Amino acid sequence: MTILIPRRTFLVGSATAAAAMTVGQEARAAGPVKAAWVYVGPVGDFGWSYQHDLGRKAVEAALGDKVKTSFVEKVAEGPDSERVIRQLAGVNDIVFTTSFGFMNPTERVAKQFPKVKFEQATGYKTGANFAEYNARFYQGRTVAGTLAGLLSKKGVAGYVGSVPIPEVVMGINAFTIAARKINPNFQTKVIWVNAWFDPGKEADAAKSLIDQGADFINQHTDSPAVVQTAEARGVMAVGEASNMQNFGPKAQVTSNMDDWGPYYIERIKAVIDGTWKSQSVWLGMKEGAVAMAPYGPAVTPEAAAAADKVKAAIIAGTLDPFAGPIKNQKGELKVAAGQTIADADLQKMDWYVEGVQA
Amino acid sequence: MNLSILVPLLVSVITAATPLLLAATGELVVERAGVLNLGVEGMMLVGAICAFAAMFITGSPILAMLAGAAAGAVLSALFGVLVLTLASNQVATGLALTLFGLGLSALMGANFVGHPIVPLAKLAIPGLSSLPVIGPLLFSHDALVYLSVLMTGAVGWFLNHTRGGLILRGVGESDTSAHSIGHDVIRIRYYAVLFGGAMAGLGGAYLSLAYTPMWVEGMTAGRGWIALALVVFAAWRPWRVLAGAYLFGGVTVLQLYAQGSGFVLVPTQFLTMLPYLATIVVLTLMSSGSVRSRLAAPACLGKPFRPVS
Numbered sequence: 201m202t203i204l205i206p207r208r209t210f211l212v213g214s215a216t217a218a219a220a221m222t223v224g225q226e227a228r229a230a231g232p233v234k235a236a237w238v239y240v241g242p243v244g245d246f247g248w249s250y251q252h253d254l255g256r257k258a259v260e261a262a263l264g265d266k267v268k269t270s271f272v273e274k275v276a277e278g279p280d281s282e283r284v285i286r287q288l289a290g291v292n293d294i295v296f297t298t299s300f301g302f303m304n305p306t307e308r309v310a311k312q313f314p315k316v317k318f319e320q321a322t323g324y325k326t327g328a329n330f331a332e333y334n335a336r337f338y339q340g341r342t343v344a345g346t347l348a349g350l351l352s353k354k355g356v357a358g359y360v361g362s363v364p365i366p367e368v369v370m371g372i373n374a375f376t377i378a379a380r381k382i383n384p385n386f387q388t389k390v391i392w393v394n395a396w397f398d399p400g401k402e403a404d405a406a407k408s409l410i411d412q413g414a415d416f417i418n419q420h421t422d423s424p425a426v427v428q429t430a431e432a433r434g435v436m437a438v439g440e441a442s443n444m445q446n447f448g449p450k451a452q453v454t455s456n457m458d459d460w461g462p463y464y465i466e467r468i469k470a471v472i473d474g475t476w477k478s479q480s481v482w483l484g485m486k487e488g489a490v491a492m493a494p495y496g497p498a499v500t501p502e503a504a505a506a507a508d509k510v511k512a513a514i515i516a517g518t519l520d521p522f523a524g525p526i527k528n529q530k531g532e533l534k535v536a537a538g539q540t541i542a543d544a545d546l547q548k549m550d551w552y553v554e555g556v557q558a
Numbered sequence: 559m560n561l562s563i564l565v566p567l568l569v570s571v572i573t574a575a576t577p578l579l580l581a582a583t584g585e586l587v588v589e590r591a592g593v594l595n596l597g598v599e600g601m602m603l604v605g606a607i608c609a610f611a612a613m614f615i616t617g618s619p620i621l622a623m624l625a626g627a628a629a630g631a632v633l634s635a636l637f638g639v640l641v642l643t644l645a646s647n648q649v650a651t652g653l654a655l656t657l658f659g660l661g662l663s664a665l666m667g668a669n670f671v672g673h674p675i676v677p678l679a680k681l682a683i684p685g686l687s688s689l690p691v692i693g694p695l696l697f698s699h700d701a702l703v704y705l706s707v708l709m710t711g712a713v714g715w716f717l718n719h720t721r722g723g724l725i726l727r728g729v730g731e732s733d734t735s736a737h738s739i740g741h742d743v744i745r746i747r748y749y750a751v752l753f754g755g756a757m758a759g760l761g762g763a764y765l766s767l768a769y770t771p772m773w774v775e776g777m778t779a780g781r782g783w784i785a786l787a788l789v790v791f792a793a794w795r796p797w798r799v800l801a802g803a804y805l806f807g808g809v810t811v812l813q814l815y816a817q818g819s820g821f822v823l824v825p826t827q828f829l830t831m832l833p834y835l836a837t838i839v840v841l842t843l844m845s846s847g848s849v850r851s852r853l854a855a856p857a858c859l860g861k862p863f864r865p866v867s
Contacts (some may be wrong), residue, residue: 242664242775244671358818391817394830398779399770400577401810404570408815411566423777425770428674447674447772557820 233471235259235464236288237271238281240299245397247422247441249273251458252298252321258461259468267468277301282308289313294471296464297321306330317476319467322367324547326480333463336484337367338374338546339514340456342521343492344418344438345378346510347453348386350503351436352416355383358409360402360419360426361392361558366549368420373553374521375418378510380555389414390558399425410435416453427452436498443493454507455493462488482543486515522546527554565694567815572703573769575807577602577761577778579706581785582792582799583713584757589789590717591750592730592858596652597637598758599782600659605630605759606766607667610773613675613766623702623763630759631752633659638751642744645862660776670773678702678768702764707800709757714796726750730856733863743863761785787837793844794855806833 237256241249256269272288275281281297282305288295289309294317297306303323310318310330318330326332348357357379361368372390379386389412391405402421406429409417417437419426427448430437437448439455463483470476483489492511495504513519524535529552535541541549552558581598588595609626613619637655640646678700686697717723726746728736733743761781766773784806792798813829816822844855 244664244668244775246672246774250671389818389820391814392826393814394827395779397774397776399772399774399777400574400765400779400781401814403770404574404811405814405818407566407570408811408818411563412815412818423770423774424672424772428770428772432677442672446672558817 232266232268233294233468234268234270234292235294235296235468235471236269236292238275238284238288238295238297238299238302239271239273240275240277240301241273241397241422243271243273245422246424246444247397248458249298251441252296252460255460255464259464262461262465263468263472266472275302279305281305285309285318286312289316289318292316294319294468294476303332317471324480326478328478331467331478332480334482335458335460335489336482337456337458337490338370338521339485340490340492341371341375341418342378342514342519343507343511344454344456345375346382346507347438347495347499347503348375348416348418348436349379349382350506351453351498351500352379352383352386354413354415355386356414357386357388357416357418358406358412358414359388359390360405360409360417360421361390362396362421363394364392366547369552370546370549371420372556372558373549376553376555377521377526382506386555388418388556390552390556392558393421395421397422399423402426403429406430406437407433424448436496439493445493445496448496450497452493452496453499454495457491457493459488459491484514485511486517528552529554529556561691563815565691567811568695569698570811571804571808572699573807574811575803576703576706577764577769577781578785578788578806579710579761579800579803580702580764581758581761581782582788582803583706583710583796584754584761585785586789586792586794586796586799587713587717587726587757588750588754589859590730590794590856591726591747592733592856592861592863593641593747593751594648594652594860595634595637595655595751595754596649596786597633597655597659597782598754598785599778599780600656600662601630601633601755601758602659602762602765602778602782602785603663603776604633604659604666605762606777607663607670607762607773608759609763610670610675610766611666614670614673617676619678619701619767622767623760626759626763626767627756628759630755630757630762632755633662634751634755634758635748637755638748641862642747642751645864648860648862656782664775667773667775671775673773675767675771677771678764700768702760702768705760706764710796710800717796727856730858733858733861737863737865743865747863758782758785784833787833790844790855791833791837791840793840806836809833 239249243253275284286309296319298321300322306320322334323332376388393401393405402425406426410433415435417430419440424444424447427437427439427444431448431451436453437451439452443455445452520540522541524539525537526535528534605626608629609622612625613622640651641648683697687693729743729746737743788802792802
């Protein structure tokens with residue numbers, strides 16, 4: 201069952217927070233495990249928060265009356281989120297906070313509620329009752345890059361970027377590396393819209409990339425506007441976070457989808473069994489956290505076979521998307537043959553590979 | 559830069575400018591009547607979802623545009639009751655209207671997320687639309703693009719060349735004087751507020767019907783605030799609103815094209831903040847004595863009016 205908690209009740213005052221704190225100290229009573237989610241966006245964004253909420257629904261479907269879930273959406277990153285997290289901690293057994301900016305507030309609240317479990321997405325800190333989880337979205341972009349290398353006739357892809365942070369940069373690089381393995385002259389033109397969410401601007405960016413010669417558009421933004429624009433202009437595109445096929449029945453070759461369901465089910469089961477332990481995981485295709493939408497009509501059987509092969513190799517662990525040799529934009533060797541990029545360096549990535557124009 | 563890029567670039571500028579122009583033209587009339595409605599963003603969002611829903615359910619673009627305008631007007635009527643009839647604080651009420659519109663549109667739109675619609679049709683004009691360069695540039699747009707320019711002209715003509723426009727400006731400049739010579743200040747302001755709401759609703763409708771034919775929460779992404787800034791930037795003159803909307807739209811689109819061609823002179827973040835910077839500059843200029851007389855805001859802007867008989 202779902203309990204929709206109106207945002208306002210959380211902002212009533214800190215007096216209730218103090219009262220809630222004592223509740224949190226008690227051992228977990230018998231009955232369903234109570235799990236809560238904190239979303240940075242609206243569940244109706246058809247992107248990031250929407251996919252986390254699908255994960256929550258998957259938990260309900262899988263565990264039935266063994267779990268009681270609730271969520272708070274549109275929580276601004278910052279001091280306000282700490283209040284929301286603290287209130288949820290008072291009445292839940294486990295709290296998932298699903299954005300990078302919730303990391304420090306979650307850590308502080310976790311220290312005050314040692315019996316409650318906390319899990320925070322896309323951060324890097326952990327504690328005794330505070331776990332961290334993230335997904336290797338770049339693996340999906342490697343598959344998309346393989347498709348781009350095979351399907352783009354001009355050998356020029358456009359990439360609509362949101363905000364220049366390592367997470368986005370590593371996606372652009374993974375995509376370009378994969379495409380250049382097939383077409384050594386492949387180019388990726390990048391346009392930053394400097395926003396996570398502005399459908400109009402995302403569409404304008406896609407239009408300008410298409411006008412400047414790109415016939416394959418990838419994106420790291422949150423709305424279906426890019427896929428929709430590609431459809432209207434008759435070029436190919438990759439969806440983001442959700443399956444955006446409705447907006448580009450011909451244009452969408454695949455979509456880089458997040459699937460948090462399996463992870464959430466596993467972690468809540470662990471709470472039920474009493475086996476939950478703090479950890480820091482970076483999930484990938486192997487764990488099912490990154491999945492590709494079914495191929496669109498533009499994907500030839502050969503391209504589909506090649507993409508499936510790459511996917512299988514990533515899952516089997518035989519293909520590392522960042523295996524050397526990798527050169528930077530100036531053509532200097534950054535990663536030697538036989539080497540790869542460590543996770544810690546990926547999380548700080550601030551340089552582009554050869555073939556990226558940004 | 560050759561024509562094959564220039565023409566689509568300019569078409570993108572027109573698309574980017576149209577929602578700003580529609581909403582700002584409406585807000586201009588509201589402010590010239592002496593009322594400050596900061597709820598443009600909220601009215602645009604409610605207009606966007608209502609237009610989208612009407613299009614999704616009925617499939618009629620005309621009904622969809624009407625629904626967008628009507629939704630904006632209904633929300634502005636609520637604002638009118640609060641600030642005009644009950645004389646509440648206009649700034650606080652306008653901000654509340656934006657928050658209300660944000661939540662209301664999300665609630666109404668919950669079942670419309672993830673569904674595409676047929677975009678608003680481009681109206682081809684026989685003979686003209688097939689002309690090279692100016693055909694795609696000037697004569698191949700949808701109804702709302704033409705309407706936005708027509709409405710700017712109509713508002714300019716109304717304000718400067720009609721008795722009604724003179725009265726509306728009089729109400730905005732000196733409510734007590736207008737009242738003392740027998741004009742119904744509150745009623746005239748209601749008309750202005752309703753017009754502003756309908757235009758903001760149309761601006762939102764343009765987003766969900768033509769710009770990006772879809773519904774997603776918060777899809778205006780701050781365009782209501784840019785429209786408000788535009789009115790100040792244009793010093794309350796309709797044709798300057800038109801120029802400003804195309805300038806702001808132009809800067810946005812141009813910087814995207816510049817990035818795509820690898821030709822970036824200034825950081826993109828700087829260009830993103832340009833509209834707001836321009837507004838601050840205009841506001842600063844306005845506060846200095848010599849410029850003030852030429853750029854002056856309506857004297858009664860934001861002041862509540864209580865008729866004393």
